[in-house]
Amino acid sequence: MNRFGDATLSEAALMAAAAVLLMPLALAGLAILNTGLARSRNAAHLMMASLCIAGVAAVAYVFCGFSWQGLPDGTGRLIRVAGTDWNWMARQPLFLRGADLASAQSVVIWMQILAASLCALIPSGAAAERWRLGAICASTALLAGITYPLFAHWAWGGGWLAQLGNNFHLGYGFVDVGGGGVIQTAGGLAALAMVWILGPRRGKYTSDGLPTAIPAHHAVFVIFGCLLAWVGWIGMNIAGALLLYGLEASRIGLIGINTTLAAGAAALMTAIVTRLRFGRPDASLTANGWVAGLVAASAACALIPPAAAILIGLVAGVLTPIAIENLEARLAIDDPAGAISVHAVGGIWGLIATGMFARFPAASFQSRGAGDAGQWVAQIVGVAALLGFVLPLAYGLNALLNLVLPQRVAPEAERQGLDLHELGAGAYPDFPTHSDDFPQR
């Protein structure tokens, strides 16, 4: 029986359960943020899609995802190469039948269900305004049921990435306390795969290939989404630290401080960068900077001093607007929510920063390695696995799905808006939003 197998919930498990209770706010925040960043004609569709994603991801994860991810101390399927066992996949029956759901294990599984849902929510922002609802559900099932759990097992389920410290003397192995790689970067790369498959929105690029501005429809939603996500992120980081890494509960305050500092520093830096770049601070990009700070701090939130959290946030705040602008203008990546820059770029930076700044408490990490020498190499190996495994797998699965079930809506639906086309009603029926409803003076 592992450390989660106690029949009664320990104090740490109860605290972790309280933290997991906050995690749905991260989903709610991202959903509202994505909706605010899209046009009003797609607002109800995006919120509906977010709800469907949360439901489908939970069911897909319970059906087969958990059986492939497993528990942090669980067993796995091994391949022996050059005298080393490579744990590449968990060995659990379908539908959680192997889990002890009357113990603290259920809190870990609950957290992992929400983590899979959050990961699956990220592509909906990048592919907004042209992704069919049915295809969103099918793609979510593939991400939460196959792609996410495999990588999550490698990093969180005692897989080969987590064992890099013991097997290859690379620090304490790949460390990702709050899901900066497992949830955020994996979700951001899946978002990139979807944008490649769907292509840009109609009218986003002129015939000369120049991008046109399609502004966010609701700045208040965007900012409010950031504030909701902030609370959810703190819960997610605390839950990861307690449940997945066995860190002592006394670090809860540090996690909250670091998460807040990184987000604040990133938003401030993005506001400064956009002020210098455009003459005024940009609300949408500053909101993206805030979330990028949350993302970048996730991997190391419990293991860094506050000054390092500020530095991580400042760098994320510079990277985000630069990445958004260059992806859109130079690489024709139409990402209405900036999800690829925020989650993939911010997440990768956070993983690398973990190798640079993290200090590991011996009591919690002594079973994972002999010291932090080579920790940065372990983090780079994790990034290589994300780029070399998660991105091709997400692209391949979605490309296959696209052959069976076309994922992009028809041009007429895009012009009309997905609210009316797919749901039959707009998000704001009392507010005429089309310019031809207003007579010109």
Added chain:
Amino acid sequence: MKLAGFLLLLSGLFLVLAALVLLRQPSPQALFVLLGIGVGAIGLGMVFRAHTPAKERRR
């Protein structure tokens, strides 16, 4: 070019894994891991380029 890019992404990961298995000295191992990431980055660039319309590439 798209397929070649994805193959390079996979090759980058295999280079990293090969470095872990074949090299035990920290410096050469770290160098090869970085080379693997570099190969993956080239692959990522190729996939980006394959998905960029010709008009953007000409600008």
